[in-house]
Amino acid sequence: MEKMRAMVLSQCAKIETNPLKLTEIDRHEIKRPNEILLKIEACGVCHSQLHGIEGDWQDIGIPPALPTVPGHEVVGKVVEIGDGVTKFKVGDRAGITPLLEACQKCQYCKEGKEYLCESSIILGESTKGGYTEYVTVTEDFATKVPESMKAEYAAPLFCAGITAYKAVKAADPQTHKKIGIFGIGGVGHMAVQFAKVENCDVIAFSRSQNHLDVAKRLGAIDAMKFLENQEEFLSKLKEKHGTLDAAIVFAPADKVTDTAIKSVKKGGLIVIATVGENPPFMAFEEKTIRGTLIGSTKDMEQVIKICDEKNLEVITQTFPLEDANIALKKLKDSEIDARGVLMP
Ligand SMILES: [Zn+2]
Ligand SMILES: [Zn+2]
Incomplete structure (x- = not known):
């Protein structure tokens, strides 16, 4: 059996203790004709790997089993294909979103919402994850990546990119619609650009001045510091921009969600792309709160197309595979501007 290097998690623990260990494990092999x-x-x-590794999400079943190889936004070269594969040939490039597989038979799958499938398999929640050298996937759940796209640019598109794209779509984007984006990290900086592509007026909110500068550079009409004092924040926002037409929340903090709900006009829309306790909201203001989760294979094809055509920027910092613990520690300490990327 051929081997491969992988960063393996055997027990959930704080990232400071370097819980991911470089290990030789069996290399994945093609087992079905469509792989x-x-x-x-x-x-x-x-960011979700940090929660998974540190055990924050054990009560929602993540990770479902140990040991595991984390990592769910992957780009690579096709080196072998099964007998039944028609979409790819050896030498092509492809990427995988967190959705490694779905049943393709249920109502969600038939509606093109396969990411909601009850029997989906998530990349990086078993020994099949991206913090390693090889991975297998069925051709229907892989998306072509153009030859001209750098690997470290393309990889983040497969979770951060598609999450941002779908969240912006969920906010019903229109020309000059005033959309607030709360949280400008790996996902948020992409959302600013996707909203810009739709000609929205984007206002970015973050605690970090660095992130605000990034948002401005990427086309936000304004970038405002998120203030702990909600009243002060809301009155500053109102003074400068009035109320928002819609808000998208990427920052995983209930207080941010609450502030986002209050920033939006009556009848407005709040898109939540993070996990947390949802704050109470006032029915008589007719606001809509909408959840969002990654996206479909079709969405992924759109993301690649838009990024390729419009040259959207992906801010990355690369690390060798064996430095996964370091990359995650830096992420935890907000020392990464947008997206860390591991290069095996
Ligand atoms: Zn299904
Ligand atoms: Zn992710």
Whole structure:
């Protein structure tokens, strides 16, 4: 059996204790005719891995089993294909979103919302994850990546990019619609750009001046510091911009969600792309609160197309695979401007 290097998690623990260990594990092999084998070129480091590794999400069943190889935004080269594969040939490049597989038979799958499938398999929640050198996937759940796209650029599109794209779509974007984006990190900086593509007027909110500068540079009409004092924040916002037409929340903090709800006009829309306790809201203001989760294979194709055509920017910082603990620690300490990417 061929081996591959992988960063393996055997027990949930604080990232400071370096819980991911570089280990030789069995290399994945093609087991079904519709599978392709990818040699991984890059895998993004997503904030959700930090929660999973540190055990914050054990009560919602993440990770479902140990040991696990984390990592769910992967780009690589096709090095082998199964007998039944028609979409890819050896030498092509492909990427995988967190959705490694779905049943393709249920109502969600038939409606093109396969990311809601009850029997989906999530990349990085078993030994099949991206913090390694090889991975297999069925061709229907892999998306082509153009030859011209750098691996460290393309990898973050497969979770951060698609999450941002779908959240912006969920906010019903229109020309000059005033959309507030709360949280400008790996996902938020992409959302600013997708909203810009739709000609929205984007106002970015963050605690970090660095992130605010990034948002401005990427086309936000304004970028305002998120203030702990909600009243002060809301009155500053109102003074400068009035109320928002819609808000998108990426920052995983209930207080931010509460503030976002209060920033939006009556009848407005709040898109929540994070996990947390949802704050109370006033029915008579007719606001709509909408959840969002990654996106479909079709959405992923759109993300690649838009990023390729419009040259959207993906801010990354690369690390060798064996430095996964370091990359996650930096993410925890807000020392990464947008997206960390591991290069095996
Ligand atoms: Zn992710
Ligand atoms: Zn299904």
